[in-house]
Amino acid sequence: MGTRESKQYLLLEDKPIIMHTLEVFERMPLVQEIVLVTGAEDIERCTGWIAQYGLSKVVRVIPGGSERQQSVYKGLMEIGTDWVMVHDGVRPFVEPEHVEACFRKAQRSGAAVLAVKVKDTIKQVSESGTIEATPDRRSLWAIHTPQAFRLSELKKAHEQAEAEGFIGTDDSMLVERMGIPVAVVEGSYTNIKITTPEDLEYAAFMLNRKGEKNT
Numbered sequence: 001m002g003t004r005e006s007k008q009y010l011l012l013e014d015k016p017i018i019m020h021t022l023e024v025f026e027r028m029p030l031v032q033e034i035v036l037v038t039g040a041e042d043i044e045r046c047t048g049w050i051a052q053y054g055l056s057k058v059v060r061v062i063p064g065g066s067e068r069q070q071s072v073y074k075g076l077m078e079i080g081t082d083w084v085m086v087h088d089g090v091r092p093f094v095e096p097e098h099v100e101a102c103f104r105k106a107q108r109s110g111a112a113v114l115a116v117k118v119k120d121t122i123k124q125v126s127e128s129g130t131i132e133a134t135p136d137r138r139s140l141w142a143i144h145t146p147q148a149f150r151l152s153e154l155k156k157a158h159e160q161a162e163a164e165g166f167i168g169t170d171d172s173m174l175v176e177r178m179g180i181p182v183a184v185v186e187g188s189y190t191n192i193k194i195t196t197p198e199d200l201e202y203a204a205f206m207l208n209r210k211g212e213k214n215t
Ligand SMILES: Nc1ccn([C@@H]2O[C@H](COP(=O)(O)OP(=O)(O)OP(=O)(O)O)[C@@H](O)[C@H]2O)c(=O)n1
Pocket: 001, 002, 007, 037, 064, 065, 066, 067, 068, 069, 071, 072, 088, 089, 195
């Protein structure tokens, strides 16, 4: 993002992005409790915002680890439910009905992630910048969060990955490598991961649109 402030704390309509994200889950009857994993130095201000925005389902705010994977694992250790969903703090536009669909699918099949079909042709490119392969687009999906799992299986997958020194870019990868099938549930292209500066402009537009819909 290139900002001094971590992107999850940037303001969208005067509210930190992470609080917009938490509000989606707070309002869902399906969600029992939320554990927020953050930087140790951010716990105090996050706790303040949680009180300010009345997020009663956030039962704990805990410091993360050295990598995303360790942070998720630390979060899992604080969960008391049989099922868990892992979500990126910077995906505030996830639709509650898609969260619900992902969760229900996981309950039926064991594990599920939200995703969208890719629109572009995707190429595998070498370090020197030459195209090496063009995978068949019909089988390619861009994977989002939330990702839903049985808590015991996700914990086990994390422990196995840690023991083998494997680092994945999402939780599904860790579960997949245990041989557990993970179902894909079609979500929405608006469930962006706010990552680069132009995403902030899109996010402001999306928030405005959401506000107009609700009035
Ligand atoms: N110790 C860490 C480091 C990172 N993360 C999370 O892992 C993700 C990826 O972090 P990072 O690799 O720093 O990339 P970006 O967040 O994409 O960084 P940038 O803002 O530079 O795009 C983020 O959701 C971050 O909150 C984490 O939970 N614990």
